[in-house]
Amino acid sequence: MFKLSKRADYGLIAVKHLALHRRDHACSASEIAEEYGISATLMAKVLQKLAHRSIVAAKHGSSGGYQLSKEPSQISALEVISAIDGPVLITSCVTNHGNCDATQRCSVKEPLRRVNESILSVLDSVTIAQMSEDPQEPTLVALKT
Amino acid sequence: MFKLSKRADYGLIAVKHLALHRRDHACSASEIAEEYGISATLMAKVLQKLAHRSIVAAKHGSSGGYQLSKEPSQISALEVISAIDGPVLITSCVTNHGNCDATQRCSVKEPLRRVNESILSVLDSVTIAQMSEDPQEPTLVALKT
DNA sequence: AGAAAATAAGACTGTTTTAGTCCTATTATA
DNA sequence: TATAATAGGACTAAAACAGTCTTATTTTCT
Numbered sequence: 108m109f110k111l112s113k114r115a116d117y118g119l120i121a122v123k124h125l126a127l128h129r130r131d132h133a134c135s136a137s138e139i140a141e142e143y144g145i146s147a148t149l150m151a152k153v154l155q156k157l158a159h160r161s162i163v164a165a166k167h168g169s170s171g172g173y174q175l176s177k178e179p180s181q182i183s184a185l186e187v188i189s190a191i192d193g194p195v196l197i198t199s200c201v202t203n204h205g206n207c208d209a210t211q212r213c214s215v216k217e218p219l220r221r222v223n224e225s226i227l228s229v230l231d232s233v234t235i236a237q238m239s240e241d242p243q244e245p246t247l248v249a250l251k252t
Numbered sequence: 253m254f255k256l257s258k259r260a261d262y263g264l265i266a267v268k269h270l271a272l273h274r275r276d277h278a279c280s281a282s283e284i285a286e287e288y289g290i291s292a293t294l295m296a297k298v299l300q301k302l303a304h305r306s307i308v309a310a311k312h313g314s315s316g317g318y319q320l321s322k323e324p325s326q327i328s329a330l331e332v333i334s335a336i337d338g339p340v341l342i343t344s345c346v347t348n349h350g351n352c353d354a355t356q357r358c359s360v361k362e363p364l365r366r367v368n369e370s371i372l373s374v375l376d377s378v379t380i381a382q383m384s385e386d387p388q389e390p391t392l393v394a395l396k397t
Numbered sequence: 398a399g400a401a402a403a404t405a406a407g408a409c410t411g412t413t414t415t416a417g418t419c420c421t422a423t424t425a426t427a
Numbered sequence: 428t429a430t431a432a433t434a435g436g437a438c439t440a441a442a443a444c445a446g447t448c449t450t451a452t453t454t455t456c457t
Contacts, residue, residue, distance in 0.1 A: 108257045108337035108414085111364075113445065115253070116343055119360045135403065143357060149446055155405065168454025169402035184367065192253035198261055212288060215264045218383035219256075222329065222374065229370045238363035253443085258416065280432065294417055300434065313425025314431035 109197070111188065117145055118153045118191045119184065119238070125163060126179035126235050133172030153191060160190040179239060185230035195230065197223045254342070256333065262290055263298045263336045264329065264383070270308060271324035271380050278317030298336060305335040324384060330375035340375065342368045 121139050128134055140150035154173050158165045164176040175182070189195055200216050266284050273279055285295035299318050303310045309321040320327070334340055345361050 108260070109254060109333070109340050109342065110344065111342045112253045112443090116360065116364075119364070120358065123359055133403095137403090143359070146446060148448080151404075152406090152446090158404085165404060166454080167402090167404050167452075168456090169400095170455060171403045171453085173404090188254070195254050197254065197256045199255065213265065214268055214288070215261065215383060218378070219261075219264070222378055225374045226371055229367065229374060233363070233367055238360060257414095278432095282432090291417060293419080296433075297417090297435090303433085310433060311425080312423080312431090312433050313427090314429095315426060316424085316432045318433090 112192050114149070114153050114156075115188045115191045117143075117150055118157060118187050119235075120145075121150065121154055121173075122157065122162065122175070122182065122187050122235050123238055125173060125175045126182075126239050129175060129179070132170070133166050133174045135172040138172065156191050157187065160186070162186060162190055178236070180234050180236035182235040183231045184233040184235070184238065185227060187235070188230065195223075195227060197226065257337050259294070259298050259301075260333045260336045262288075262295055263302060263332050264380075265290075266295065266299060266318075267302065267307065267320070267327060267332050267380050268383055270318060270320045271327075271384050274320060274324070277315070278311050278319045280317040283317065301336050302332065305331070307331060307335055323381070325379050325381035327380040328376045329378040329380070329383065330372060332380070333375065340368075340372060342371065 120143055124139050124142070125134060136151035136154050137147040139145075139154075140147040154163060154165070157163045158173065161176055162182060163173045165171070165173055185195065198216075198219050200213055200219075265288055269284050269287065270279060281296035281299050282292040284290075284299075285292040299308060299310070302308045303318065306321055307327060308318040310316070310318055330340065343361075343364050345358055345364075
């Protein structure tokens with residue numbers, strides 16, 4: 108019911124971690140997993156998916172691991188999430204141009220498609236760089252001067 | 253993975269239906285269910301939840317049914333969705349101020365909380381009234397004149 | 398050359414969530 | 428008073444999810 112999968116969550120954690128260690132050596136899956144108390148094999152799975160989409164670059168062999176293949180400011184939350192969970196669709200009928208499952212003459216398909224667009228653009232506008240600069244609530248507070 | 257439950261979907265369908273039949277008699281759960289090819293008992297469940305939150309008003313007895321208890325312009329998609337699925341939280345840790353499940357020193361909690369806020373405001377800004385006026389894509393097209 | 402440490406990927410299992418049904422009670426109307 | 432509706436709890440089946448295990452491959456370091 109409208110929740111990110113843990114995998115996607117882990118993906119964001121991993122990418123943020125890599126963003127913060129950009130200059131360092133490549134980070135291995137188990138290294139990242141350990142730092143956040145996550146299963147190492149599962150984290151490996153997640154990173155593999157990110158590598159598939161070229162969000163991270165994998166390096167085999169000992170002292171291998173993963174590194175970001177783009178600038179953190181060029182990676183959106185949407186990219187990471189959809190790399191892992193597949194396309195972000197708030198309902199299954201949003202894309203199916205014929206049938207919503209089977210029967211219903213769905214009256215909310217079009218409005219929900221619009222809502223879906225909005226959510227996509229929210230997720231697309233959030234970059235990993237933004238997620239790495241912590242407080243970031245100045246927009247409103249700054250006006251108080 | 254970020255999908256509306258079918259129940260929530262059905263809820264939106266039902267509320268929109270009630271909005272379009274505002275002047276008529278009360279609509280029964282089975283009447284609505286039949287129109288969209290949805291299980292009647294399931295639709296009844298959904299409407300019960302909407303009644304709990306006073307989004308619709310229930311009328312017992314034969315020729316009973318449900319009616320909106322507010323203007324369609326005063327009902328947001330968020331209200332309907334959260335009435336049925338519970339609070340909209342993109343991760344389970346967004347509200348937990350202590351522990352994300354158990355272990356992880358979650359580095360994305362705060363950024364995700366902000367994303368969650370944005371999504372809430374998207375859903376909150378969409379009203380049933382808007383979902384009932386169909387095309388509504390003039391904002392950009394109008395500029396072409 | 399060979400051991401070690403890493404990624405790659407598929408199959409598999411247990412748990413949780415979701416969808417949907419069934420049954421019984423209650424309420425109001427005709 | 429029969430009927431048609433809501434109310435609500437218990438229950439089942441199916442799907443999604445989280446996580447594990449195993450095997451193969453690649454690279455580095457000694």
